[in-house]
Amino acid sequence: MKSKFEPSEVEPRIYSMWENSGAFSAGANARKDFPSFCIMIPPPNVTGALHMGHAFNNTLQDILIRWHRMKGFDVLWQPGQDHAGIATQMVVERQLEEAGLPSRDQLGRERFLEKVWDWKEQSGGKIIHQLKRIGASCDWSRNRFTMDKGFHDAVLKVFIELYNQKLIYKGKRLVNWDPHFETAISDLEVEQVEVEGKMWYFRYPLADGESFNYPVEFDESENPVSFETRNYLVVATTRPETMLGDTGVAVHPEDSRYTHLIGKDVILPLVGRRIRIVADSYADPTKGTGAVKITPAHDFNDWEVGKRTNLPAINVMTSKGKMFLNANDDFLGNLDIPECTLELDGLDRFEARKIIVKLMAENGLLDDVQTEKHTVPHGDRSKIPIEPYLTDQWFLDTKKIVGPAIEAVKTGRTRIHPKQYEKIYFSWLENIEPWCISRQLWWGHQIPIWYDEEGNQYCAISEDEAKKMAKGKSLSRDQDVLDTWFSSGIWPIGTLGWPEATPELERYFPTNVLVTGFDIIFFWVARMMMMQLALVNDIPFSDIYVHALVRDKFGKKMSKSLGNVIDPIELIEKYGADSVRFTLTSMAVMGRDLKLSEGRVVGYRNFCTKIWNAGRFLQLNDCQIGPQFDPRNATNEINSWIIGEIAKTQEKVDNALNNYRFNDAANILYAFVWGKLCDWYLEFSKTLLKSEDPELVAETKSTLAWVYKQSLVLLHPIIPFETEELWGELYNEDTRIIHTDWPQLAVKEYEKAKATSEVEWIIGIIRIIRSGKSLLRVPPSAIIPLNVHIMTDKRYEILEKYQDFFERMARTKPLVDKRNPEFESINLDNESFVINVEGGGAISLPLGGVINLKLEKKRLIETRESLKKEISMLKTRLSNEGFVAKAPPEVVEETRENLLKLEEKILNTNAAVNGIQNLL
RNA sequence: GGGCGCGUAGCUCAGUGGUAGAGCACUACGUUGACAUCGUAGGGGUCACUGGUUCGAACCCAGUCGCGCCCACCA
Numbered sequence: 001m002k003s004k005f006e007p008s009e010v011e012p013r014i015y016s017m018w019e020n021s022g023a024f025s026a027g028a029n030a031r032k033d034f035p036s037f038c039i040m041i042p043p044p045n046v047t048g049a050l051h052m053g054h055a056f057n058n059t060l061q062d063i064l065i066r067w068h069r070m071k072g073f074d075v076l077w078q079p080g081q082d083h084a085g086i087a088t089q090m091v092v093e094r095q096l097e098e099a100g101l102p103s104r105d106q107l108g109r110e111r112f113l114e115k116v117w118d119w120k121e122q123s124g125g126k127i128i129h130q131l132k133r134i135g136a137s138c139d140w141s142r143n144r145f146t147m148d149k150g151f152h153d154a155v156l157k158v159f160i161e162l163y164n165q166k167l168i169y170k171g172k173r174l175v176n177w178d179p180h181f182e183t184a185i186s187d188l189e190v191e192q193v194e195v196e197g198k199m200w201y202f203r204y205p206l207a208d209g210e211s212f213n214y215p216v217e218f219d220e221s222e223n224p225v226s227f228e229t230r231n232y233l234v235v236a237t238t239r240p241e242t243m244l245g246d247t248g249v250a251v252h253p254e255d256s257r258y259t260h261l262i263g264k265d266v267i268l269p270l271v272g273r274r275i276r277i278v279a280d281s282y283a284d285p286t287k288g289t290g291a292v293k294i295t296p297a298h299d300f301n302d303w304e305v306g307k308r309t310n311l312p313a314i315n316v317m318t319s320k321g322k323m324f325l326n327a328n329d330d331f332l333g334n335l336d337i338p339e340c341t342l343e344l345d346g347l348d349r350f351e352a353r354k355i356i357v358k359l360m361a362e363n364g365l366l367d368d369v370q371t372e373k374h375t376v377p378h379g380d381r382s383k384i385p386i387e388p389y390l391t392d393q394w395f396l397d398t399k400k401i402v403g404p405a406i407e408a409v410k411t412g413r414t415r416i417h418p419k420q421y422e423k424i425y426f427s428w429l430e431n432i433e434p435w436c437i438s439r440q441l442w443w444g445h446q447i448p449i450w451y452d453e454e455g456n457q458y459c460a461i462s463e464d465e466a467k468k469m470a471k472g473k474s475l476s477r478d479q480d481v482l483d484t485w486f487s488s489g490i491w492p493i494g495t496l497g498w499p500e501a502t503p504e505l506e507r508y509f510p511t512n513v514l515v516t517g518f519d520i521i522f523f524w525v526a527r528m529m530m531m532q533l534a535l536v537n538d539i540p541f542s543d544i545y546v547h548a549l550v551r552d553k554f555g556k557k558m559s560k561s562l563g564n565v566i567d568p569i570e571l572i573e574k575y576g577a578d579s580v581r582f583t584l585t586s587m588a589v590m591g592r593d594l595k596l597s598e599g600r601v602v603g604y605r606n607f608c609t610k611i612w613n614a615g616r617f618l619q620l621n622d623c624q625i626g627p628q629f630d631p632r633n634a635t636n637e638i639n640s641w642i643i644g645e646i647a648k649t650q651e652k653v654d655n656a657l658n659n660y661r662f663n664d665a666a667n668i669l670y671a672f673v674w675g676k677l678c679d680w681y682l683e684f685s686k687t688l689l690k691s692e693d694p695e696l697v698a699e700t701k702s703t704l705a706w707v708y709k710q711s712l713v714l715l716h717p718i719i720p721f722e723t724e725e726l727w728g729e730l731y732n733e734d735t736r737i738i739h740t741d742w743p744q745l746a747v748k749e750y751e752k753a754k755a756t757s758e759v760e761w762i763i764g765i766i767r768i769i770r771s772g773k774s775l776l777r778v779p780p781s782a783i784i785p786l787n788v789h790i791m792t793d794k795r796y797e798i799l800e801k802y803q804d805f806f807e808r809m810a811r812t813k814p815l816v817d818k819r820n821p822e823f824e825s826i827n828l829d830n831e832s833f834v835i836n837v838e839g840g841g842a843i844s845l846p847l848g849g850v851i852n853l854k855l856e857k858k859r860l861i862e863t864r865e866s867l868k869k870e871i872s873m874l875k876t877r878l879s880n881e882g883f884v885a886k887a888p889p890e891v892v893e894e895t896r897e898n899l900l901k902l903e904e905k906i907l908n909t910n911a912a913v914n915g916i917q918n919l920l
Numbered sequence: 921g922g923g924c925g926c927g928u929a930g931c932u933c934a935g936u937g938g939u940a941g942a943g944c945a946c947u948a949c950g951u952u953g954a955c956a957u958c959g960u961a962g963g964g965g966u967c968a969c970u971g972g973u974u975c976g977a978a979c980c981c982a983g984u985c986g987c988g989c990c991c992a993c994c995a
Contacts, residue, residue: 427991
């Protein structure tokens with residue numbers, strides 16, 4: 001065995017060994033009649049790179065997968081990648097531009113898509129390779145891509161089914177439009193960004209020479225007392241450029257300032273168009289001026305107002321967000337739209353804004369400007385303000401299929417962990433809006449709709465089919481593609497071969513756990529629920545584990561623009577995949593984001609080193625599990641103790657993982673392996689192995705080998721590489737650790753209570769001797785005497801039995817029986833450090849010349865004082881009737897026991913004080 | 921505006937009714953045959969604040985202050 005564990009050498013070797021031997025294949029290591037256990041990987045972008053969130057997400061999945069595989073379940077971890085419409089198209093377009101190649105438009109659809117496929121082929125393997133680096137044990141032979149033929153057709157099939165059920169329809173609606181990508185996006189892809197903005201107050205002159213009295217001063221009961229005569233209305237806006245598309249001004253039907261103006265017209269400044277003053281309760285008298293300009297084609301609320309009050313909608317922008325004033329798009333009414341003579345055509349909407357404000361000011365129509373913060377909707381990919389835009393789009397009527405998805409979680413058929421996310425899930429689903437599923441992109445699943453010359457729709461899986469339906473009419477296909485999340489929505493059934501009735505669908509669906517971040521609950525989780533239930537009438541998974549976000553050490557979201565991204569691959573190269581995995585696991589607390597700091601990784605890298613060195617110790621001592629060895633029959637107490645401890649650890653780890661308490665699992669293992677196995681048992685074993693009793697030596701070697709082996713198995717789901725390597729080094733097994741059976745150590749059978757309490761007592765004494773020596777600055781190498789003053793015979797015998805351990809582990813001389821039946825005073829024959837022994841008894845370390853008697857007396861008195869304090873605290877509690885009557889009996893009992901222990905300690909301390917006094 | 925979460929040791933975080941925990945960092949000592957990526961010992965916290973419930977509160981409840989996030993709206 002090498003003296004150091006070298007992840008960079010071991011990890012690739014072990015991973016290929018697993019992969020080449022089919023260790024990850026669906027059903028590998030499945031025991032007969034065991035149920036299936038299936039996890040669908042949240043498919044990463046095919047052209048993406050692994051970030052910390054992926055590393056975290058997939059580590060947790062891999063833990064669950066490896067754990068179940070070892071337990072004998074029929075396991076499938078289904079991997080795959082997502083085509084990521086906008087993101088991928090964006091990358092390829094940028095590459096073309098950087099390389100000075102023809103642009104998307106110049107290439108045309110077919111040739112552009114070839115470029116995208118090229119890029120996919122070129123970079124698509126990267127993310128898979130990176131997932132392998134962290135040790136993900138997916139069944140790669142089943143890898144799926146959302147644009148692969150089978151999956152592609154499944155997506156179209158879904159569209160066709162839902163279309164035929166009239167759940168998918170086309171309509172001209174106002175949608176969130178991204179002027180950069182020139183596509184519609186869904187509500188979810190819109191981010192609200194707070195910006196410092198301005199509110200402009202514009203005067204819109206009344207038509208036909210009208211004027212009115214506007215109240216300007218009020219008395220105490222808010223009645224107007226003075227008025228000014230106005231021949232204009234004032235409206236407020238944050239987006240002046242949209243005024244060119246104004247087709248009305250709304251006031252509240254009960255706003256007495258304006259009621260008499262309803263039905264009259266104003267002249268839209270700069271444009272000269274007459275637009276109507278309408279009554280609509282959307283206008284809030286308490287906001288702005290109470291009169292609100294209405295631009296139905298560029299504002300969601302205005303669109304609704306326009307529909308209610310029969311105002312036309314005039315689109316004033318191109319799909320790129322540039323002004324375009326003579327579009328003559330009049331979708332809601334039939335007003336005659338006079339030609340606009342303003343020369344703004346082709347100007348960017350924000351440039352136009354400046355000019356319009358300037359023109360309004362020049363015309364004396366700018367009433368006021370205020371600066372204020374407001375939120376502006378931005379495209380989550382383009383990061384520019386989206387534009388509400390009037391277009392033809394496809395929608396999925398989610399309201400009609402949402403019911404079962406809500407029901408499934410309400411009834412607990414699907415459980416969300418942690419539970420608090422259920423609320424978020426419900427609140428979104430219960431207020432769901434139609435889902436805009438069409439995108440004006442090229443990379444994606446092209447909508448399977450063909451149109452004939454009259455515009456009739458033919459929904460079919462292929463052009464041939466559509467032609468048949470159209471009875472030979474000449475057809476053209478809809479140019480739009482589907483939202484990427486539409487295809488992700490059928491990931492569970494799609495990857496298993498739906499719509500075919502495949503054996504995999506039969507075996508693994510519904511799947512068991514979905515492990516995902518909360519940021520895609522709406523995008524993905526809720527939609528999978530809806531779509532699976534709608535298509536195959538079953539839940540996609542029974543459990544949803546929602547994990548938190550990995551943030552940087554300051555709690556900031558990692559992002560490229562902030563430059564605070566920690567690359568998991570770099571961490572893996574520096575510390576090894578196992579260390580990174582253990583770190584993420586130990587921080588995976590439900591419901592709280594994790595701030596990753598490199599210090600944690602270092603700590604767990606050291607843990608991996610510790611495990612390695614313990615393995616070396618076993619090998620140096622030639623530890624193997626003897627053929628006759630049964631851990632339940634170990635005779636030596638120390639051996640029994642550690643056997644009991646590993647059994648308890650196994651139980652705790654299972655319990656933690658069953659409850660998705662990954663951090664508990666990691667911490668339990670850490671505490672056992674380092675705190676118990678290495679710190680104590682290995683040290684004890686050094687003495688045991690020197691025994692002259694060959695049976696004890698054999699039992700100890702077997703125990704070491706067996707307990708360490710169980711530890712490796714329990715660690716394997718979190719630390720797969722190193723445990724596999726150690727397994728190969730230390731144990732001659734037919735199977736690799738990845739396919740070893742997960743232990744089931746019934747604590748009742750494996751733990752010997754007597755051995756546990758005995759060894760724990762000894763550990764306590766060793767600790768306190770070490771502590772005493774250290775406090776008194778006795779050099780650790782100094783070997784000191786150990787006198788026993790107060791002790792029952794029974795306990796003294798135990799103490800004697802462990803003499804050799806005291807000598808090795810606390811550096812003491814053989815113990816000397818100085819017990820005196822008269823407990824009045826300890827018979828201290830030299831300057832001594834006195835120790836109260838847990839559970840009764842007193843020992844001393846005679847340290848002549850080393851310690852200052854007066855100081856030691858002072859220390860003892862201080863000890864006595866603190867004991868007194870504790871005692872009086874406990875006494876107060878026990879004399880409290882409420883406590884005795886209402887506290888649980890075991891708590892009262894425990895308090896009594898503690899009090900007795902303390903009282904014994906104080907007696908011993910008194911005796912020690914007296915002993916010292918005699919010497920002084 | 922609605923909702924969720926967080927505030928515990930210098931740092932990163934567990935704990936969640938019964939006398940405060942881990943890792944890292946810090947201090948002292950230490951090369952005993954697994955391990956200096958180590959060992960032993962130690963210092964360090966009125967568990968944000970204020971009230972309440974309780975025999976007992978870091979934990980439950982209410983409020984306050986600070987931080988973060990989600991949803992909605994924004995004339």
